[in-house]
Amino acid sequence: MNRATRLAAALAVLVTSVILSGSPAAGAELPDYAVEPLPRIAAGPDRTLVNAETGEQFRPRGFNYVRLTPMPSKPAAPYHSTFEPGLYDAARAETALRDNWLRGYNTVRVFIDPGNGQDNAIGRPHGLGRGNADLSPADAAYLDNVADFVRLAAAYGIYVLPSLDVFPQNGYYRDIIVNSPHPVNVEGRNRSFMYEGYIRAKEEYLRVFTQEMKDRLGTFMSTFLALQLDNEAYLTSAEAPFHRFSGTVTVAGRSYDMAVPAQRQAAADNAFIAYADRGVAAVKAVDPELMVTMGAFTNLAVGKSFDGLSGRCGAVACADPRYPVRVSTVTRESDLDFFDIHTYLATGRTLAASLGSMEWSQVVGPVINGEFGTQRQWFGSIDAARHALVMHQLGSCDFGISGWLYWTWDTTEDATQRTFFNAVESGGVLATALSPKERPDPCRYLSGRVPAPLVPPSPRGQAATDAGAS
Template identity: 30%
Template sequence: MERRLPPSGRLRRGAALLVAAALFGGCGLPAPPPASGPATATAPADGTSPGASPVVTGGTPPTHRIGIRKARGTAEFFDRASGARFVVRGANDHHLAVGPDGLVADRTFAPGSYDGAAAEADLRAMRELGYTAVRTALDICQDDCIGDPAGGLRSAYLANVADFLRRAEAVGLPVLLETNDLPKLGGYVPRVEATCCGTFDGYMNSQYFSPVGLAVYREYWTDVIHGLRDAGAPLGAILAYGLRGEVWYFADKPPFSLTSGVVTTANGRTYDMANRNDRSRMVTDGIRFWLAEMRKAILAVDPDALVTAGVFAPNTPNRWRPANDTRTVPVAGVFDGSDIDFLDIHPYPGYVPLAALMQNFGVTGKEKFPVVMGEYGAFKFAFDSPAAGASGLMSWQVASCRYGVDGWFHWHYQGTDDQEVWTGTEGDGVINAVLSPRERPDPCRTKSFPFLEEDLARGATVRASRSTSDGRPRLAADGIADTIWQSGAGPTQWIEFDLPARSTLRSVRLTVAQYPNGSTRHVVLVGPSAESLRAVHTFSGTTRDGNVLTWTPSSPLTGVRVVRILTTRSSSFVAWREIALIGPSGD
């Protein structure tokens, strides 16, 4: 999940971690393509389904249980032993903690912190829920991490990774094992930094495009794969190697900040920086060459392994990160022409609709390789409880099937130390349950659960006393805090939600849009119709932009058809970022 710079992958997580990966993630966009892949398939709890015969029928048996084949013209995962289609459904497994430096780090494999028995218990719990795979990272950490201060990699750390792989193999969960960045220790980083700053930036751009940077990252992968083998790791337990958790580069740093001269990159080709086409080719050629070189390093030791690479969503054509975020992400077409076996995308709900993110990714459902959603999670700013997050993630997962997505890992399985995202074990494990194959064998269909919550405002007809041309009432109920209903005038103003049917209302959550700060008064009115409303609660006090006002009645309100938020006092024009009307799912 992306934490290196403020925009997950994660816009809100940027300042928290200097080393890590996974990020973030409408109306009026083109309709998505017809469903493909798992949209028409119901996967049994073991993750397999009937399919074509295995492509490997003789010779040396493959080391890895899961492979990729073409079936009816579509690339899909399959079990090499049984020949059955394999549906990737799992969770990210990390043990996050805030260190003395204030940075969030993954303690999963750190010597002194790793607990093999606890790891196995988690893996067995995942398997009991029907999950078929697990995703984890080697290096979401800094000082107490994989790098050895004496140089190279720590053998004790690799031994813990090997032990985890043995336990995962015993449980029957293939592991997607990925790297996020060069380790801080071990001697890798200084050599890349030495390439700064004339032609390359000494960091991310150097790693991909400079000969030294690429060679260092290839050395890191070579050390990882040899180290795991020497530690006795069962490499066959690995579903795939994630060459990088998230691939991106800086558009405003060299070589891309150069507007003249020529640059020779790691692939030996020379590009004219005054030529727009050459600059574009540099990206495509360079990323593909980097992926190919990392893949070679792995296959030299593990010849039949699968490899992948992750991405958070590009920021065009639908902007969902700040305009001054210069991290640039290659689109799916760049990877489609590369040597990776499948693409790992990371769209998170809470910013813009999935259709907009998929358009940014360039994912259409017609890719030559499978596409896996390696990260998606419930941000606390978007969902006010684990139950609300579970409902939102279920809908997000189902919607992804329309784009041929072939696998899912939610962020993440357990814990309470993720300050921004509801984890799978919070709220009595509702997220882990709702996304599990045991409870929902078909990932492409929703299911009613009595404990889930639903934002009733999303399906309502929204009206207001008045609005500006760029601040229509619907924007207060689109699930996106950065879009705002604006009345364009001061009090008294109101916004009203006409629900499709009489419903049960459990709580009301209002996200303030206000400048300047000041005293406000907002009245919540409900009723069976707009003509018979009654006041049920008043928010009164000093508020500021971004505040969240929540009211939960002592008992749910039944028979509610219309909800109106009436503002009678405010220091600014009346507006709302988001209004959520929480009721039981499927009410």
């Protein structure tokens, strides 16, 4: 019996149990195809991802699986604790993966915690980096939990997209930074993309993570859809070199005049391209077939344009100093395999306006919608949100989006996240509406019926908010 036949048989048994009981069978065994690695996914022609073995189009459809825990040094701010030793819940993760599989989903996005310097300082480390005394490339117990999750995902035929922001916060990476050339006119957040020491540390992190996963997973590395360099890549106008309209900054061996808007923008664009290319090279030196991607929110979400990080929105100052990576540039000029754009439904944020703010006509290659969702404030009910989210997915097909990962599957640990509709609440209304079992073709409505778009109503006294914990 070949893999496809075994998968169909296993699906038939479990789907029958769902129909009879309304939920996956308690204690259901792993599918018998679990021992076989999934086929690799690769970038295809135009805007598609493809099964590397068959050439068939692959559309990532699934969710962001997120577990959160308050930061010890700042309890109001959570960190991603999905794989934290002592907190990782393999049974809960498997239940979610099984439910995703039964509904026909094929991809899950997760977040890798690099640790936090302030938590290290008070003796409460977490994630991959455990303080300055930790000279290991990455915490082994944490990596074991990531590998366990990937094996579980493979058992259910689900690809994993991990987001790897920054690098482990420990002495090993500190030493890489200390022994690198010191930055000139680069500060704060901007160091991640413009400071040689930080980029070297990120290269080493990506190499280490890829090798450690390869050592643990072997041929099951194919379970990774890609590695994501950053959840949402951005620079800030509030810190050097963009906080003043004077001086120079050097990026990838070339100097830029911060008094000239076009050079300011070129410095930002070329910093992202050089950073992305070095990250891609670090991953592919270990696993040449593993794709690499990057994520971003839209300009519209923060009221920006590609104006050389002026720090202004039209004639007024912006409260939010963040400027996202210029997607049109990195998709044309970097070695990234595909891109991940994040959009949230809210008044004033039509899909056309959101993507238009990113120079969409100039974007090339595959692009997925790695985060989409909505807050409760924009809709009177989950049913109204359901309709709008389906329409969002349908509309995104017209722009060439080729994958959708909802924010989130079941995250409720944090007050900000409770303002978003999650997929499993109210009996799984959204999990069902977006399901490949419900709508095999994500670009068509049920039975070919396409109702009129539903525009989110005006907010009830609140401003739009992005996911917040990412």
